[in-house]
Amino acid sequence: MENSQVQLVQKSIPPLNRFVTALDINNLVAQYGTPLYLVDEDTLHAKARELHRAYSKFRGPVKVAYSIKANFTPAIIRAFMKDGLTFDLTSLGELYFVKQCKADPENIIYTSVTEEPDEYLEVLRNGVRRIVVSSHKGMMNLAMAAGKLGVRPMTMIRVNPEVGVKAEVRASYKNGKFGVPFNGGTIDSATKMVKHMMESDLLKFEGFHFHLGSQITDFSCYTHALDKMDAFMTKMKKEHPNFHVNTFDIGGGTPVFYNDPVPTPAEMAKNHVDRLDQLAENHGTFTLMIESGRFLVAESSILVSRIVNTKEYNEHKIVIVDAGYHILLDAALLKQEYPQEIIPVIDSNNRTTSLAAPATVKNTHLAGRLCDTYDVFPVSRASDLNGADVGKYVSFYNVGAYSVVFNMPFHCQTKPPIVMKESDGKFRLVRKGTTYQQLYTEEGGDLA
Ligand SMILES: Cc1ncc(COP(=O)(O)O)c(C=O)c1O
Incomplete structure (x- = not known):
């Protein structure tokens, strides 16, 4: 009985949105480094269609409004403009963003x-x-x-x-x-x-x-x-x-x-x-x-981080990545269990290299790079952290909502770049990462 219950639960866990292969990730990381956000344009359009279709039985007209507080990346705003969405805005800053993207004011609701x-x-x-x-x-x-x-x-x-x-x-x-x-x-x-x-x-x-x-x-x-x-x-x-x-x-x-x-x-x-x-x-x-906000963008995005250190105590293995709650705040704030997966390193001959033998320890804990108690990532039931070792990558899935918008410079951390997989299958840089020098200037370092 217990087994069949477990099976039922496992069956209903949906597949992760793997819109990039391990090789894509290796290539993109070689170009842009880690941490790195990846966004899939097709998923954005599919979610917009799915939400609209869901209410199609309503007897009157239906409009879907994207709450840009969830993710204000201009490339995402522009993608949703193609779907004819309305934009739900809540500040003059958000208004500036959608105007810069040339959204029609007719398609704005301001709250x-x-x-x-x-x-x-x-x-x-x-x-x-x-x-x-x-x-x-x-x-x-x-x-x-x-x-x-x-x-x-x-x-x-x-x-x-x-x-x-x-x-x-x-x-x-x-x-x-x-x-x-x-x-x-x-x-x-x-x-x-x-x-x-x-x-x-x-x-x-x-x-x-x-x-x-x-x-x-x-x-x-x-x-x-x-x-x-x-x-x-x-x-x-x-x-x-x-x-x-x-x-x-x-x-x-x-x-x-x-x-x-x-x-x-x-x-x-x-x-x-x-x-x-x-x-x-x-x-x-x-x-x-x-x-x-959340439904329209969450599944469109993956955050790729790199494992930079591990340590083992008794039955526990602590895996430290170069991400942290400064780029995935809800992991700390809401204890959001983003599904995670280990991505192997692929060498220039397209061979998967095992950088170290996977340790046989029971409990793997995924920790961020910040010197803060709360910088530990809750592990989802859909996560698979087997073989987590230094040099490999960890993909965090479904991170498109309420993540990029909360990026913060705690510990003088910079913002990661964002790459979009566009509908033609090509990868395009849609946000540059920031540098320490930019952060220093922003914080008034040049005003001395
Ligand atoms: C007024 C309003 N509408 C819509 C949303 C979007 O909510 P969700 O991301 O859960 O869809 C929010 C989120 O805070 C909101 O404040």
Whole structure:
């Protein structure tokens, strides 16, 4: 019985996205060194299609928005422009990036946490017209900016439905920083903000937005949130005869495989679509917006590191790589178990060289290069660290989301280069690595 249970679990572990061969890795490392991020363009397009297809049964139009907070590498933004995705932005820096990539402002949804008057002026000046407000003051700041520029942005309200979310990253907790509750706040309530917008000449009420969290595998929180939205929309319709929702955005949260098998987007959509159809039937049809950062980019990327040292105590082997949480922060922050695999060294005659005999120790621990207790990489169930020895490489899979964006210079570490495997199969450098000299200058070394 125990054995068959183990088999069941093992069966459902999905294959890793090995879009590069061991030889590719050896060649790329010879050119660019380690650590090195690799990105697969085809995976980005495939994920965009998969997410959109998952919601195709919804009775109204569906839009997928890429949350660029997950990975703002310009080459990735440009790849998603080919898929016609909307971009979910949250700062003027992100706006600068998508504008530089020449994304159409029509394809931007802007959801700020700070919501400052000058920020909204800048956003509107750049042609963005779909904005999610998250506070009463934010709404008034947007109205002021709209009045100054003589434009009328499509304005959505970020609601905090205050539902329990069973996930590591939760965004819908009571009295939290994101959005406004349906009622409750003196002025910061969706009820009061809808009323204001219904009477506003400066803002056009467009609809609602919620975001419950990230890496959500238990979908009951969406069901509860949609039930609450239904009741709230019924109430709003009674209070405002002209009330109509044009866009309804259910935020991000689509999960990715790291350690435990996760539901697919199609399985996730199956949970919501009937409920969303019901909402459309009860209140009139709307455009459904699905936001995603993690799902769209995670599996597109591998981080290649090199084993630089090992040591053995009793039954334990510590394998030290030249990566660390400064380039894979969630390994420390969320104890993310990225799947890892040993890549052999291949010599110039295409022969796999075994640099040292694999040690026969039981427990292999993968440690980073930083002098910090937390710089130890949790090992995924899908990892295989057999034969880990100095000189070989360790590939970390599914690292495309929330990794590059958190690169930091702890211990005066530089940023690794990023190479993209483009759809024609060619490898292209899309971010140069940084040097110690650049870091020194950035830190003010030249100002002495
Ligand atoms: C408002 C909003 N939308 C979407 C996302 C993306 O979430 P995920 O990467 O889990 O899809 C986030 C992540 O923090 C978010 O804050």
